[in-house]
Amino acid sequence: MTDNFDECLALVLEHEGGYSEHPKDPGGVTNLGVTKRAWEDFTGAPATVEHMRDLTPALVRPIYRKRFWEAAHCDELQRGLDYCVFDCAVNSGPARAVKLLQQALGVTTDGVIGKQTLAAIQAVPAPGLIHDMCEARLKFLRGLTTFDTFGKGWTRRVEEVRIKSIEMSQETQDA
Numbered sequence: 001m002t003d004n005f006d007e008c009l010a011l012v013l014e015h016e017g018g019y020s021e022h023p024k025d026p027g028g029v030t031n032l033g034v035t036k037r038a039w040e041d042f043t044g045a046p047a048t049v050e051h052m053r054d055l056t057p058a059l060v061r062p063i064y065r066k067r068f069w070e071a072a073h074c075d076e077l078q079r080g081l082d083y084c085v086f087d088c089a090v091n092s093g094p095a096r097a098v099k100l101l102q103q104a105l106g107v108t109t110d111g112v113i114g115k116q117t118l119a120a121i122q123a124v125p126a127p128g129l130i131h132d133m134c135e136a137r138l139k140f141l142r143g144l145t146t147f148d149t150f151g152k153g154w155t156r157r158v159e160e161v162r163i164k165s166i167e168m169s170q171e172t173q174d175a
Helices: 005-016 036-043 049-053 057-070 081-092 094-105 115-122 126-142 147-174
Strands: none
Touching: 005 057, 005 081, 005 147, 036 049, 036 057, 057 081, 081 094, 081 126, 081 147, 094 115, 094 126, 126 147
């Protein structure tokens, strides 16, 4: 598999946006999709609001690679599916992303990408799997108590991820 991380990160950061401190967001102070709590945990040091405002894509790149890309084993997935799973991992956590992928595949939903999951991925066309995973993701998001506040944006995001992920997977097939 080709390491598609930088391309996928750029796409994710477009959705994550900049600094935010939305009162209904359980993550609290966030910049480039990284919460203050996650940044402090990752760096091992306290962060001020000013520090959070100063985050850049280069600074957050390592946390995205380790906590989301590697945690969801996106480097083991084909182009397009890697973006779909990565974006879901960022939005809902890597374990949830893997479970939604497994749900779409119809395999045991244990949140671990192992031999069974990888074999199932290889057995189905990527565009259909991406579509099914996005449907499972939307169903999960609709069940969250914060859907009334963030649902319109989440729905748009998942649809944009679906379109781009399928496009990416088809580029690989055409190459």
